Amino acid sequence: MKSSLILATTVKYIIPLLLIFSFFLLLRGHNEPGGGFAGGLVAAAAYALYAIANGVEEAEKFLSIEPLKLFSFGLLTALISALLPLLAGKPFMTGVWLDNKIPVIGKLGTPIIFDVGVYLLVLGVSTKIIFSLAQEEE
Amino acid sequence: MLYAVVAGFIFAIFFPAAVRINKQAGKIAAAVLPLGIFIYFASFYNTITEGNVIAQSYNWIPSLGINLSFYLDGLSLTFALIISLVGFAVFLYTASYMEGNKYITRFYIYITLFMASMLGLVLSDNIITMFVFWELTSISSYFLIGFNHDKERSRIYALQALLITGGGGLALLAGLIIIANISGGWSISSLADLNELITGHKHYPIAAILVLIGAFTKSAQFPFHFWLPNAMEAPTPVSAYLHSATMVKAGIYLMARMNPSLGGTDLWQHTILIVGAVTMLFTAMLSLKQTDLKKLLAYSTLGVLGTLTMLLGIGSDLAIKAFMIYLIAHSLYKGTLFLIAGIIDHETGTRDITKLGGLRKLMPITMVIAVLASLSKMGIIPLIGFVGKETVYASALEFEPFGTLLIILAIAANVFIVYITIAVGFKPFFGKLKPTPKEPHESPFKMWFGPMILALLGVVLGMFSSVVINSLINFTEIGVINKKLNIPVKLWHGFNLELALSVLTVLLGVLLYFKRDNIVNTLNKISFTKYVKPSYYYEFLLSSTLSFAKFQTKFLQNGNLSNYAAMIIVATIFLGGLALVSFGGAPNIDLTFAPTFAEVIIGIILILAAISAVRAKSRLTAIVSVGVVGYSVALIFIMYSAPDLAMTQFAIETLTVILFVLVIYRLPKYLPFSSMTRRIRDFILAGLGGLLMSLIVLFIIAEPMTSELKKYFGENSLTIGKGRNIVNVILVDFRALDTMGEIAVLAIAAIGVYALLKLKSNGSEK
Structure with missing residues (x-):
């Protein structure tokens, strides 16, 4: 794919915004529309945009972690969040919450960790598929 | 006990990091783990032998009755001790045996996973938990057999073992669920008192047979035995640990554990007795043609597994006693002999007994250990194997009415086992020194230390059997037959018939060893x-x-995408139509509705975009049109106050368009027009699909919405789930298990896409 200068320049400014927005979606998800799934998709869209503007190899460098590892790690995070309650003597997958609120993040609990896992997984899966397909072409 | 089981799983996760920090420390930590577990369980020895049991339970999925319940009685303690002790020997051994192997980290992960699963299996008190651990042992065994994955044989036989034990696992699951339905609970320990209820139930025969299929496949009983010799493709520590000392005894454990609840019937006892006796004799005879050290040992393991099964089938007090002694004895000497076979292979470069001989001077320590284990295996006084065999013979003798037959079978099988032992334990060390591919010398400390402990234990347990294992075995029997026996274990029973038969067995075995070539020549004809x-x-x-x-x-799936789509739509129409028809008559569908202006506009856009997609001359136009359809649907979601859905839909549509563009980039720009008949077919299918979906929606909204769920989620989202966004709380909390399944599927799909593309780019498939 030939990159266009206009697109490349625009992307430079849009990507941070998209990533922040995706993170914002993830964090507000518990109370307002959003969540790990939507957040992960937005982040994936950001990297897809970067790939279109600068090529897949650049995008892979920009992501700086192999998507395969990213989604395995996401799945592991979700699994760990499900196992944590066992340590507190509660059934598998019970939501366990800390009493104190943390600035920016808000209330912290295992469902939030689970959502982070979903976010990472969706980001990893989408970028893996997009990058593999795009690489095919080059 | 949860932590003792979980420790292995946690260790497996962090092991790669530990090795990265310090390779030696990582390996030592690996050997300390089973030792620690052994000490932990050994500390319960007094509690258990005073007649107590320890039960611990952690909630897992309490709403389904599935809990992490652990139950430590004599039977599970015996197994836990064997698993951890042999584990210690094997882990230590591996550090030296696998030295320099590129994938040694991976090996430790698999084998630790196995140890943890095996411990979980013998300690579980919950049917489902036990089954999960059962399957985990099959899976880790698969990885370990196929460890040398660049060899085709390893892969084939790993798969063979997995298919057979996994298939048996499915039967077992079905059997266990039937039993749980009969008894009304998932706790294994409470089943023991329900024998009459279970065996009297009309579904008992099928449940018992299914459970037995599970046990027979796992413990390699005839006719499923052939996977075990093939599993010898695995590295030797695996053969010693999984395929002789522990995993293959899981089926035996299951039969013993289920004996109080399912046993006592003719069906149970006779099936086990016959299968065990056939396995014992048949597999021991098959050993005659083998010349590979490990294969020989594998066949003798099969013979012993058959004997153990047969003893359970006899089911008398003495037989159960023999069962326990023999089980312990076999784990000790067979694990040792496998490790010795590995040492010989490692030091000389061959496992073929015809090429081995005279190693006694070069490998004196190994020889002593081998001889100790062999004597135990042959049943020579004063080793534990002697006690074992004496009791086996005694219990076969007293069996009515086929005692004579059984004793002949048992002696015949044991003659072969004596023969195997001479071939494996003595032949490589005595006689003339033979040239081997590698210059042999004594093995390092790490390799002989573990087997030595196991071999010495065989002596100690034999000589002091009345002191050391008597009390443990007494309480193990409660687990197997639900009553305490008072038959003391002792070394010397005096000059009696069993002793004479033992001597006869050894003599015949020696004779067989010297006459082997003649017999094999005849057999080959x-x-x-x-x-x-x-x-x-x-x-x-x-x-x-x-x-x-x-x-x-x-x-x-003939490779034509529109055919795939057609298949899916036809299936949906058929199944959905079936559901609608069986729904029974149309409800009062209310067709009056007053759309708002915005709804009309979006509806028109939707329809126009759909038509444009169908009529598009280029692929890109078609894709963009489909994208417009998706965005319009998202707009409808917004209007009906489902912002979460809409947001996800928007993101998905965007990514889908990107993906489609990437895919079609290389395809010809213009669509090849399909034939008229094809278009008519597609038109009919699409029309029917649309009609069905509309009908379903109309049917659904015609039903009064009295969902309890909506109310429940609305009320509890904030109080229990601590979130105001109900959709998200459902996704990550109330229904998190579903989400978990879905994201796992996503991950698998991504791996699939990656693998397909990678395969294609490697050019290995067109």
Whole structure:
């Protein structure tokens, strides 16, 4: 794919915004529309945009972690969040919450960790598929 | 006990990091883990032998009755001690045996996973938990057999073991669920008192047979035995640990554990007795043709597994006693002999007994250990194997009415076992020194230390059997037959018939060893048809399944995308239509509705975009049009106050368009026009699909919405789930298990896409 200068320049400014927005979606998800799934998709869209503007190899460098590892790690995070309650003597997958609120993040609990896992997984899966397909072409 | 079980799983996760920090420390930590677990369980020895049991339970999925319940009684303690002790020997051994192997980290992960699963299996008190651990042992065994994955044989036999034990696992699950339904609970320990209820139930025969199929496949009983010798493709520590000392005894453990609840009936006792006796004799005889050290040991393991099963089938007090002694004895000496076989292989470069001899001076320590284990295996006084064999003979003798037959079978099988022992334990060390591929010398400390402990234990347990294991075995029997026996274990029973038979066995075994070549030559002249081999049927079944799969794939998935879509739509129409018809008559569908202006506009856009997609001349136009359809749907979601759905839909649509563009980038720019008949077919299918979906929606909204769920989620989202966004709380909390399943599927799909593309770019498939 030939990159266009206009697109490349625009992307430079849009990507941070998209990533922040995706993170914002993830964090507000518990109370307002959003969540790990939507957040992960937005982040994936950001990297897809970067790939279109600068090529897949650049995008892979920009992501700086192999998507395969990213989604395995996401799945592991979700699994760990499900196992944590066992340590507190509660059934598998019970939501366990800390009493104190943390600035920016808000209330912290295992469902939030689970959502982070979903976010990472969706980001990893989408970028893996997009990058593999795009690489095919080059 | 939860932590003792979980420790292995946690260790497996962090092991790669530990090795990265310090390679030696990582390996030492690996050996300390089973030792620690052994000490932990050994500390319960007094509690258990005073007649107590320890039960611990952690909630897992309490709403389904599935809990992490652990139950420590004599039976599970015996197994836990064997697993951790042999584990210690094997882990230590591995550090030296696998030295320099590129994948040694991976090996430790698999084998630790196995140890943890095996411990979980013997300690579980919950049917489902036990089954999960049971399957985990099959899976880790698969990885370990196929460890040398660049060898085709390893892969084939790993798969064979997995298919057979996994298939048995499915039968077991079905059997266990039937039993749980009969008894009304998931706790294994409470089943013991329900024997009459369970055996009297009309579904008992099928449940018992299913459970036994699970046990027989796992413990390699005839006719499923052939996977075990093939599993010798695994590295030797695996053969010593999984395929002789522990995993293959899981089936034996299961039968023993279920004996109080399912046993006592003719069906149970006779099936076990016959299968065990056949396995014992048949597999021991098969050993005659082998010349590979490990294969020989594998066949003798099969013989012992058959004997253990037969003893459970006899079911008398004495037989259960013999069962326990023999079980312990076998784990100690067979684990040792496998490790010795590994040492010989490691030091000389060959495992072929015809090429080995005279190693006694070069490997004196190894020789002493081998001889100790061999004497125990042959049943020579004063080792534990002697006590074991004496009791086995005694219990076979007193069996009515076929005692004579059983004792002949048992002696015959043991003659072969004596023969194998001479071939494996003595032959390589005595006689003339033979040239071997490698210059042999004594093995390092790490390799002989573990086997030495196991071999010495065989002596100690034999000489002091009345002191050391008597009390443990007394309380193990409660687990197997639900009553305490008062038959003391002791070394010397005096000059009696069993002793005479023991001596006879050893003499015949020695004779067989010297006459082996003649017998094999005679055997080779007889040709057996392939139809007598159970493995023939396995291969036939496997290849026919594969060719059916090929045929079906060619038929359903012929590579034409529009055919795939057509198949999916036809199936949906058929199944959805069936559901609608069985729904029984149309409800009062209310067709009056007053759309708002915005709804009308979006509706028109939707329809126009759909038409444009169908009529598009280029692929890109079609894709963009489909994208417009998706965005319009998202707008509808917004109007009906489902912002979460809309947001996800927007993101998905965007990514889908990107993906489509990436895919079509290389395809020809213009669509090849399909034939008229094809278009008519597609039109009909699409029309029917649309009609069905509309009907379903109309049916659904015609029903009054009295969902309890909506109310429940609305009320509890904030109080229990601590979130105001109900959709998200459902996703990550109330229904998190579903989400978990979905994200796992996503991950698998991504791996699939990656693998397909990678395969293509490697050019290995067109």
